[in-house]
Amino acid sequence: MHWRFILRIIGVLTFFFGLTMVFPLTVGLYYHEQSAIAFLESMGITVISGLLLYLVFRKDKADTINQREGMAIVTIGWTVVGLFGAIPFFLGDVYFTFTDAFFESVSGFTTTGASVLTNIEGLSKGLLFWRSFIQWLGGMGIIVLSVAILPFLGVGGMQLYKAEVPTPVPDKLKPRIRDTAMILWKVYALISLAMVILLLLGGMTLYDAFCHTFTTMPTGGFSTKNASIAHYNSVYFDCVIIFFMLLAGINFSLHYQMLRGKTLAFWQDSECRFFLGAVVLLTLAVSLNIFGTVYQTIGAAFRYGAFQVVSIVTTTGFATADYEKWPAMSQLILLLCMFLGASAGSTGGGMKCLRIMLCFKFCYKELFSLVHPHAVSHIKIAGKPVPDDVMRSVLGFLALYVGLFAINSVLLAGLGVDFTTAFTAVASAIGNIGPGFGTVGPVENYAQIPILGKWLLIWCMLLGRLEIFTVIILVVPEFWRK
Amino acid sequence: MKLYCIIEQGNDSLKIIIVGAGEVGFHVASHLTLENKEVVVIDSDPAAIRRVSDSLDVQVLEGSGSSPVVLEDAGIQDAEIILAVTDSDEANLVACLVANILSPTTKKLARVRNGDFDKYHDILREHAPHIDNIINPEIEVVKTIESMMRVPGAADVAEFADGRIQFIGIYLDKTSRLAGIKLAELPDKVTNARPLIAAVVREEELIIPRGNDRLMPGDLVYFICEKDKLQETLAVFDKHDRPANRILIVGGGNIGLRLAKRLEEEAKYCKIIEKDADRCVLLAENLNKAVVLCGDGSDQELLAEENIQDMDVAVTLTDDEETNILASLLAKRMGAKKSITRISKFSYFPLMKAIGIEQVVSPRLSAINTILQHIRRGKVLSAISIKGEQGEVMEALALETSDIVDKPLSQITFPKGALVAGIIRRDKIIIPSGDSVIQPDDRIIIFARRQAIPKIEKILAVKLEYF
Numbered sequence: 045m046h047w048r049f050i051l052r053i054i055g056v057l058t059f060f061f062g063l064t065m066v067f068p069l070t071v072g073l074y075y076h077e078q079s080a081i082a083f084l085e086s087m088g089i090t091v092i093s094g095l096l097l098y099l100v101f102r103k104d105k106a107d108t109i110n111q112r113e114g115m116a117i118v119t120i121g122w123t124v125v126g127l128f129g130a131i132p133f134f135l136g137d138v139y140f141t142f143t144d145a146f147f148e149s150v151s152g153f154t155t156t157g158a159s160v161l162t163n164i165e166g167l168s169k170g171l172l173f174w175r176s177f178i179q180w181l182g183g184m185g186i187i188v189l190s191v192a193i194l195p196f197l198g199v200g201g202m203q204l205y206k207a208e209v210p211t212p213v214p215d216k217l218k219p220r221i222r223d224t225a226m227i228l229w230k231v232y233a234l235i236s237l238a239m240v241i242l243l244l245l246g247g248m249t250l251y252d253a254f255c256h257t258f259t260t261m262p263t264g265g266f267s268t269k270n271a272s273i274a275h276y277n278s279v280y281f282d283c284v285i286i287f288f289m290l291l292a293g294i295n296f297s298l299h300y301q302m303l304r305g306k307t308l309a310f311w312q313d314s315e316c317r318f319f320l321g322a323v324v325l326l327t328l329a330v331s332l333n334i335f336g337t338v339y340q341t342i343g344a345a346f347r348y349g350a351f352q353v354v355s356i357v358t359t360t361g362f363a364t365a366d367y368e369k370w371p372a373m374s375q376l377i378l379l380l381c382m383f384l385g386a387s388a389g390s391t392g393g394g395m396k397c398l399r400i401m402l403c404f405k406f407c408y409k410e411l412f413s414l415v416h417p418h419a420v421s422h423i424k425i426a427g428k429p430v431p432d433d434v435m436r437s438v439l440g441f442l443a444l445y446v447g448l449f450a451i452n453s454v455l456l457a458g459l460g461v462d463f464t465t466a467f468t469a470v471a472s473a474i475g476n477i478g479p480g481f482g483t484v485g486p487v488e489n490y491a492q493i494p495i496l497g498k499w500l501l502i503w504c505m506l507l508g509r510l511e512i513f514t515v516i517i518l519v520v521p522e523f524w525r526k
Numbered sequence: 527m528k529l530y531c532i533i534e535q536g537n538d539s540l541k542i543i544i545v546g547a548g549e550v551g552f553h554v555a556s557h558l559t560l561e562n563k564e565v566v567v568i569d570s571d572p573a574a575i576r577r578v579s580d581s582l583d584v585q586v587l588e589g590s591g592s593s594p595v596v597l598e599d600a601g602i603q604d605a606e607i608i609l610a611v612t613d614s615d616e617a618n619l620v621a622c623l624v625a626n627i628l629s630p631t632t633k634k635l636a637r638v639r640n641g642d643f644d645k646y647h648d649i650l651r652e653h654a655p656h657i658d659n660i661i662n663p664e665i666e667v668v669k670t671i672e673s674m675m676r677v678p679g680a681a682d683v684a685e686f687a688d689g690r691i692q693f694i695g696i697y698l699d700k701t702s703r704l705a706g707i708k709l710a711e712l713p714d715k716v717t718n719a720r721p722l723i724a725a726v727v728r729e730e731e732l733i734i735p736r737g738n739d740r741l742m743p744g745d746l747v748y749f750i751c752e753k754d755k756l757q758e759t760l761a762v763f764d765k766h767d768r769p770a771n772r773i774l775i776v777g778g779g780n781i782g783l784r785l786a787k788r789l790e791e792e793a794k795y796c797k798i799i800e801k802d803a804d805r806c807v808l809l810a811e812n813l814n815k816a817v818v819l820c821g822d823g824s825d826q827e828l829l830a831e832e833n834i835q836d837m838d839v840a841v842t843l844t845d846d847e848e849t850n851i852l853a854s855l856l857a858k859r860m861g862a863k864k865s866i867t868r869i870s871k872f873s874y875f876p877l878m879k880a881i882g883i884e885q886v887v888s889p890r891l892s893a894i895n896t897i898l899q900h901i902r903r904g905k906v907l908s909a910i911s912i913k914g915e916q917g918e919v920m921e922a923l924a925l926e927t928s929d930i931v932d933k934p935l936s937q938i939t940f941p942k943g944a945l946v947a948g949i950i951r952r953d954k955i956i957i958p959s960g961d962s963v964i965q966p967d968d969r970i971i972i973f974a975r976r977q978a979i980p981k982i983e984k985i986l987a988v989k990l991e992y993f
Contacts, residue, residue: 111580202583219541219564219585431572 048104050117053200055097057121057190058128062090067177068132071251072170079170082136090128106200112523114203115514118187122506125186126150129178136171147490147498148175153182154509155391157265157361157478158469158501160491164270169251172268176258182509183262183292183391184232185209192225201225210511211388211398217297231299232391236261239288246280260285263292263392265361265478272363272486273351282347282364286354293319293358293386314426319387319397326377327353333374338365349374357381359393361478363486375481379468382475383445393476393508395445399438401425406435437513444512449474452504459497469493473504539564541605542901545591545621546612547574549870550637550663550893552582554609557894557911558901559583561979566600569612592620594628602629607901610636611661611893615643623655630656635900637661637893641780659900666892667868668784674866674885675770675839679760681746681884684895684910686921686971687950690753693910693919693971695727697884700743702764710737721749721759722957724947724973725917730876732916732975734943746879748912748919750947750971752955770838771795774862776823776853777844778802778809781868781889785841786816797832799823801844823853826860835861843868854883917975919947922986926966929985936960943975944982 065087072080109117130149133140140148144160151158152175161167167175181189187208191201202221217224236257243253252268259266269275273285291299294316301309310316331342331349339345348365355362356378367378385394405423413419422429449470457466461483468480469490479486484493493501507515517523540563544551547569555565555578565584568591569575579586589596591610602608608625610618618636625634634657643650647660673683682695698705707715709723726733727746733739741747751759771794775782778800786809789796796816800806806820821828823842834840840857842850847869854865866885869875878886895910898918910919924931930938935946935958948971949956949964956962964970974982 108581216585219566219583220539220559220562221583223564 045113045116046104046106048101049106049109050113050120051097052101052104053117054121054124055094055099055101056194057094057186058124059091059094059098060190060194061125061128061186062087062092062094064177064181065090065132065174068170068174071173072168075169077168077170079132079136079168082132083170083174085135086128086131089131093128109200109203111203111206112517114200114207115517118204118207118510119506119515119518121187122153122510126153126502126506129153129174132171132174137167139166143495143498144491147502149178150502150505151478152178152264152266153186154476154505155179155183155262155264155359155393156473156476156505156508157259158473158484158490158505159266159478160489160498162489162491164268173251173255175266176255176264176268179262179264179266180236180258183264184229184296188225189229191222192229207514208510209389210513211396217300227300228296231296231303232261234303235288235291235299239284242284242288243281246278246284248276248281256285257288260288260360260362261292261391263289263358263360263386263390263476265355265359267362274364279347282351285362286351289354289358289360289362290320290323292360293354293390293392295387295389296391297389312426315387315398315401318401322384322397323354323357326357326381330370330374330377333377334370337371338369352378353381356477357384357394358386358390359475359477361472363479366485366487368481368485368487379471379481382468382471382477382480385475395442395475396511398425399441402430402435402438403442406439441512444516445474448504448507448512448516452500456493456497456500459494459500461493461497465493469497469501470504473501474508476505476508540607540901541566541601543568543597543600543602543605543608543625545569545608545610545618547571547578547586548611548613549890550611550897551609552578553872553890553894554611554897555584556582557898560976566605568596568600590617592617592624594624597621597625597628602632605629605632607633607635609897609901610634611897612637615640619650619655619657622657626654626656633658633900635659635661635897637663639664639780641784659896661893661896661900663889663893663896664781664784666896667781667887667889668788670887670892671785671841671866672788674887675773677756677760678769678864679763681886682748682912684919686919686948687955687969691750691948691950691955691971692753692756693724693748693750694756695746695748695912696760696763697879698741698743698745698747699764702743704741704763705743706740708738708740709735721751721762722947723747723749724919724945725912727912727916732912734945734973734975744879748973770864772836772838773797774832774834774837774840774857775799776840776842776857777850777868778805778818779843779845782841782843783809783812785843786813790815797837799828799832824849824856826856829857829860837862839864839866841866841868847871847874851881851883855881858882917943917973918979920972920974920982922970922972924964924966924968924970925986930970931964931966931968934961934963938985940985941974941978941981944978945973947971947973 065083069080069083072083126149130145133145133148134142147160185208187204191205205221217227239257240253243256255268298309298313298316327350330353331346334349335342335345351364352367383395384400385396386392388396388398409421409423412421423435453467453470456470465482465484468482469484472478472480484490542558542563543566544555545568547567555567558565559582567578567584568587568589570590572588575586575588578584587596587600602625610621612618615638618638622634622636625632636657638660639662650657650660674680677683677694680694680696684693686693723735725748726735773789773794773796775786775798778798782798786796786798797819798809798816799819799821800809801822803820806818810818834857840854840862842853844850850867854867858865866887867883869886869888870890898911946958949958949962950969972982
């Protein structure tokens, strides 16, 4: 491990991250707010820290980054960026303690959308913008962005990319990782732009349109309103947001193929079919369940059912209704949606449809070979057999995911949090969703979680965002052995 | 599709498809990615593909390189070059044939090792597969061995300008009078036949020396000189060996046979040792003067019996590199004046100096050098990568429309880590200074570090290409 080289890269990363604070700074200045000062200070601290780190280690170069170093850089990088991202909250509003600021910042970057704020609208516009903006940065990935625009990473970019986007079946859009990262960001930005325009057409203010786009596209879920999307109570906004949440939950390489003129790309991809099929099926189940019991018209049942299912399954976490008042079946479906998650290669979290799909196929193959003990069969995706090591890593991932979820929810309950809250808060954090059930439901927040509990959830959010392996590897003793 | 254009723009780099992820394919790919080229590697072996995708920033495709579907997937239509370097000659030829059908404009390079094809290179270029260049690393290796024998004491030899300029790498001995002196003092020390020192490899690090840098004993010094002045220049380095006349070849494979044939043509005395009795029969059928010996190249008795102490060079060319290393060491210990060792694994190169083997050849390195020269943009006539692949020497034609002609060198913004080592104008060789002016149709020899190569290519290419 070239620790000095790793710190040098972290330095550069921090420096450039500091520069992005110029956007909320501009917003703060535009609205003549106190927050502008906080941003100026935070920017100074971040940029100078980054620069110092770089200058101290500027002589430490390495030709390549190996897989281990890549994982270390990505995990440390995300933690450091989360810390520096917390500074504006900490300096800008007396409401935030250090833990709260860090929680809010990590919740932003990991696109979780869990908030400690009781009164969101009480926050300054600059800080609210920052809250949304960090979700947008975190959605497609800070490292992917760095790989795309910072040439300094060079060859090492590939290891970093693999550590940040560990999809089971990696697809490289272009021979060079830098081009791939650039394309993904361009597609991401392009779709975001389309969404801003559609929200503006619906009558949202420019500020709110940007903030909501910045939290929809990364499937984040922060809103500038206390009541989340329910604030607008508009069918148009509900539809637009549902549509873009779905887009954000689909593999971005499919969007790229679509833009290249391959119109059937969504349909030809088995994971995408599985994802959209699951959404339709679950929406129908939930809508029929809440029709008559909560909502009296089929239209309303469908509108709120669809929004909530899409919001949870894509791991966005917006709310138009308090689903805790819904019947038990709908609540359970939503809880299970938290585990399912969106597609691999999308901005969504959770276990990812691809893995669940492979797991189903694996189970079926096991059953099949019980019936035909001599049969030779393969698990296939799009007609191609899935290599054994991929299957192993998928099963390992699922086991780790469930295991970590179990341990962390027990720990959280041990800190004095009630049963439902502990269970769902961890599920929600590790799946990067946001709201849970109990005292962290869609109309409540995470303010009353004990301090240690918040740190536990911060850890869960990072685990979920970087898809377990990259983070958990750092606590394996073998990793540190020389 | 306007949207598509926005997403795709800013992407003008060269796209190369490599079929075959063996040692040559892997190293060419790694070389090219370091120069920021778009590389797609195709191989049917999942393990080989895995190795490439784990360590290189390239796109990989599992499948047969001669399958039209796989080639389409790899994007053959927008590829500028396809390189077929699998272990099978037939697979390489077919891959080029299919590529030719799908995308006739793509430049095709194939590695073909079978000697039967030697005379048909031109025909294959003009007819069906339209293979622009057939690369036979064995021919290249034999060439390299020959020039090493011709230049005693050299660790690395390359030729430019049809052999009129020699690019030579030499280890500096402790006893050499150049050891320890500054480059700036060189003119005082050496009056005639002053070598132009282009680069120094010291402890695995490539250095482009300036006036204040010293030459240290143990350095691998690369210099350029004219062929006529070669002997004098070598004398400067205190290397006085005679050219080789009696040669022992260990290993009668394709390269061994080829080398023996060449030596016969030059009327040199040559013995060839081969383990396999059947192969010996074949060798004896093909060779007229050379002595074919059936036995083990690392057998002391056999070597003593064949008067190894009188041999000028022992060339070890078996397929097993460990055997080659040991046989070379043994031959030298028993009195052979020099040894040339065939080694394939690049990771062994740094060890060679330490164990006392100075002259090393590698069919893979030869193949890579040949391939590189065909991949370069602009009119690059030949390109040689320097040991350890940290740098490259290129011979290029100065095009009238490129940025480098008709102005003094001092006014051309050359990238860092690159230098013009020589200008060849008709029959004259000019060692350039800051005031030298490159004229159209001059040939120039450029030495460049790996990092500087993309920029050098840009400079050499025609200006219009970038508008």
